[in-house]
Amino acid sequence: xxxxxxxxxxxxxxxxxxxxxxxxxxxxxxxxxxxxxxxxxxxxxxxxxxxxxxxxxxxxxxxxxxxxxxxxxxxxxxxxxxxxxxxxxxxxxxxxxxxxxxxxxxxxxxxxxxxxxxxxxxxxxxxxxxxxxxxxxxxxxxxxxxxxxxxxxxxxxxxxxxxxxxxxxxxxxxxxxxxxxxxxxxxxxxxxxxxxx
Amino acid sequence: xxxxxxxxxxxxxxxxxxxxxxxxxxxxxxxxxxxxxxxxxxxxxxxxxxxxxxxxxxxxxxxxxxxxxxxxxxxxxxxxxxxxxxxxxxxxxxxxxxxxxxxxxxxxxxxxxxxxxxxxxxxxxxxxxxxxxxxxxxxxxxxxxxxxxxxxxx
Numbered sequence: 138x139x140x141x142x143x144x145x146x147x148x149x150x151x152x153x154x155x156x157x158x159x160x161x162x163x164x165x166x167x168x169x170x171x172x173x174x175x176x177x178x179x180x181x182x183x184x185x186x187x188x189x190x191x192x193x194x195x196x197x198x199x200x201x202x203x204x205x206x207x208x209x210x211x212x213x214x215x216x217x218x219x220x221x222x223x224x225x226x227x228x229x230x231x232x233x234x235x236x237x238x239x240x241x242x243x244x245x246x247x248x249x250x251x252x253x254x255x256x257x258x259x260x261x262x263x264x265x266x267x268x269x270x271x272x273x274x275x276x277x278x279x280x281x282x283x284x285x286x287x288x289x290x291x292x293x294x295x296x297x298x299x300x301x302x303x304x305x306x307x308x309x310x311x312x313x314x315x316x317x318x319x320x321x322x323x324x325x326x327x328x329x330x331x332x333x334x
Numbered sequence: 335x336x337x338x339x340x341x342x343x344x345x346x347x348x349x350x351x352x353x354x355x356x357x358x359x360x361x362x363x364x365x366x367x368x369x370x371x372x373x374x375x376x377x378x379x380x381x382x383x384x385x386x387x388x389x390x391x392x393x394x395x396x397x398x399x400x401x402x403x404x405x406x407x408x409x410x411x412x413x414x415x416x417x418x419x420x421x422x423x424x425x426x427x428x429x430x431x432x433x434x435x436x437x438x439x440x441x442x443x444x445x446x447x448x449x450x451x452x453x454x455x456x457x458x459x460x461x462x463x464x465x466x467x468x469x470x471x472x473x474x475x476x477x478x479x480x481x482x483x484x485x486x487x488x
Contacts, residue, residue, distance in 0.1 A: 141448050141476065142483045143429035148352035149365070154344060157369045157376075166376050171341075204339045213337035214376055216344070 158218035162187075168212035170221035171204065173197035176233050178298070178321040183222055183229065186211065189243030190225045192295050195317040210248060229298055235328040238265040240299035248295035252283070256290035263304040266333030268326065270308040292316055298325070340376055347389055348372075350451065351396045357433050357445040358400040363407070370399040393450035394460055397442070432482040440475030443468045448476070 161167040169191070171184040180197035183190065184207055191211065194203045208215050219226075224242060231237035249257045255278045262277075263269050269277075275287045287305070294302040297316055303325045307313045315322035351371055355364040374395055382391065433441055439461070446457040447468070454472070458465045 141429065141444070142480050143432070145353050145356050145429055145449070148349050148356070148368075150348050150352070153348065153352065153365060153368050156365075157344070157372050160369055160373055161376055164373060164377075166373065169339075204341065205336075208339040209336045213340055213380055215339040216341050216376075 154217070155220065158216050158221065161214075161216060162218070162221060166214055167216055167218060167221070169207055169215040170218035171200070171207070171215065172217060172219040172222045172226065173200065174222075174226050174229065176230065177324060178233060178317050181229070181298075183225060184215075185222055185225055186245045186247070188245040188247075190222075190240075190296060190299060191245040192248060193229070193297050193299060195297075195321070232298055233325070233328070235332040238332070240296075244296060244299060246295070249293075252278075252280075252286060253290040253293055256287055257294055257296075257300055257302075260291070260294065260300050260302050260305065263301055265301075266329040268304045268306045271305055271313065272308055274305055288314065301325075304329075337380065337382075340379055343375070343379070343388060343392075344372060347392050350389065350449070351392050353449045354393055354396045354445055355400050356430060357449050358397070358441070359403055363403050364400075367396065367399045367403050370402070371396040374399065389450075390452055390456055393446060393452055394456075396450070397446060397460055427482050429479070429483070432479050435482060436475050436478055439463075440471045440478065443471035444475040444479070447472050 158167060158170065162170070165187075167187075169184055169186055171182060171192075174181040174183050174197060179195050182192070182194045182197040182200040182203055184192040192203070192207060194200075196203055204215065228237065228240050228242050232240060246254060246257065256274060259274055259277050271284045271287045271291070272281070274291075275281050275284045278287070280286070291302040291305050292314055294300055294316070297303065303315060303322045305313070312319050312322050312326075348368075352364065352368050355367040355371070358364075359367055371392065375392055427435070433444065436444065442461055443457055446452045446460060447454060452460070454465045454469045457468045457472070461468055463471075
């Protein structure tokens, strides 16, 4: 390139990429769309398949590892496509701000498998503004001795915020772990307590 | 075997692919060829052999898509394809316009090698020619570009 006289203008990459995402979706070739989302809990990375929201993680500022994992576990046909996630992003924002009590959009649970899937399904039954202990969730899934495994399943919940793993706390009342950090868990529970009733 | 997210392919090679498209086409057509290229690549990506050079693969698709766009355009025009209007005498040409005035074979050799980054052996394979012939076409093309773009200087 160095020995050509002159240069071509810079490509309009943002517009090109937006159009590619739309065409890929229309052609059924966009298996995973993602965007980052700035929230009170930090910068999230949110991803969706055509079936629904599939992944929420707290690493939106440095998403490389999660994107690599999604490419392996779901599909390498993965593009940044913010417009495809506008609806899911608005729903998450409403939940975080306490303006909604549940995520009522489509969810794709394909990243929750086996025991983790059973736990995640149970988490959706914990009412807004309430909490359960890890032991109670373990009992609810019929494995009362699997308290530690329930803790792991909560931490690995692929759809935190949308599926309320933050409502599971320790039996002694302390918060326990959270993928987004203890402060994020405290904030979500605080919002729910304030809106409850 | 695992594949990197396709987004990283677009981020790493999007600019190069656009330069190849733009060097062969007007801007609106180049934009179309760019997304045609990445759409075709996205479709084939999960099946791509792991020893494939990604940039060579993309540049080859881009060249083919650009040729497709040119053929579609040619079919839309009744009769001869009009030459692009020549700029006024003595005016410098920018690179895109100068490239459009090269003979086809020179232009393709210059674009694939200098803008696409393909080695001459791969350019020869794409253009179904010999390495020596495409090397010669490319150097003739670059000389012609310098003449076209020299214009007012000196």
